Amino acid sequence: MNRTVLPxxxxxxxNLPDGTILGADQKAWLKDQxxxxxxxxxCWVNSxxxxxxxxxxxxxxxTDQWDGFLAERKEVLTHVAQSGLEDLVVITGDWHSAFVDDIRPDFADPATPVIGAEFTAHSITSGAYxxxxxxxxxxxxxxxxxxxKYFEGDRYGYDVYEVTPRRWSTHMRVIGDRRDPRSPVSTLTTFHVDRGRPGSYEDRSTSTSPAQYRRH
Structure with missing residues (x-):
């Protein structure tokens, strides 16, 4: 597995027309990779x-996330699509809530192909909405x-990634009470990405778990 960290x-x-979140040197390095x-x-480890x-x-x-740097995001993801890179998974934090997204070169155009999956993890203790x-x-x-595909913000926890040659699985682990260090931990839901198939899907065994949004 190739891992790329994007600080x-x-x-x-x-919100500048030529704004950058990576800087010229890091962007050139990323495109070379x-x-x-x-x-x-x-795997892109994204803050x-x-x-x-x-x-x-x-x-x-x-717009403090990549939505504030639209041109650069489209440039980088278009490069991914044109390069033919496959089996891309982006793992992200910062939001204090869990999201699962398909990645497209142009999010404003649903006709553009899915080129990867992004998993944004809950926070363990930091307050959420x-x-x-x-x-x-x-x-x-x-x-x-x-x-x-999925949003859940009422719980706290972390993601566990189980990676085999054929499948990537993201297990959303949640704690019963963030104030209690002995609080039990359970798996809220699991999403999979199959090798050679861009995008993710939820495991049937956990697909009825609580969430504030789930695309059917």
């Missing part, structure tokens, strides 16, 4: 959400983002 170094201000990638799982999170009616939920906010906004985010 936020050299970033510019948000994509061009020379072999046949393997390709902020890569996938689009649009608001109903226009605009974006937050209220259950009322999640219940209201989960369906809204799903309606405005056709690539969004």
């Amino acid at each position: 936020r170094v050299g970033r510019s201000a948000q 994509v061009t020379g990638a072999g046949e393997a799982w390709h 902020i959400m890569l996938s689009q999170l649009a608001k109903p009616g226009g605009g974006y939920m937050f 209220s259950p009322e906010w999640n219940a209201t906004n989960g369906p809204k985010m799903g309606a405005a983002n056709p690539h969004l």
Whole structure:
């Protein structure tokens, strides 16, 4: 498995036509890595959400993530698509809630192909949005983002990644009470990515678990 870490170094201000979150040197390095990638799982460890999170009616939920750097995101993901790189999985944090997304070169165009999957993990202890906010906004985010497959924000925990030559599995592990260090841990749900098949799917055994949005 090839692992690539994408830190936020050299970033510019948000929402500029030529804004950058990577900086010129890191972007050139990343594109070189994509061009020379072999046949393997390709894991991008990303500090902020890569996938689009649009608001109903226009605009974006937050532009401190990749939604504030639209041109660079499209450039990088178009390069991935044109290079023929397969088996891309992006793992992300920062949101304090769990998301599962399909990755497309142009999120504004659902006709562009799925080229990978992104898993954004819960936080273990850091505060998230209220259950009322999640219940209201989960369906809204799903309606405005056709690539969004899953959102769950009422729980706390972490992801465990189980990787074999043929399948990547993301197990969402959640804790009963973040204030209790002895709190029990359980698996809320599991999503899989099959080798050679871009995008993810939820395991049938956990597909009825609680969530504020799930695309059927």
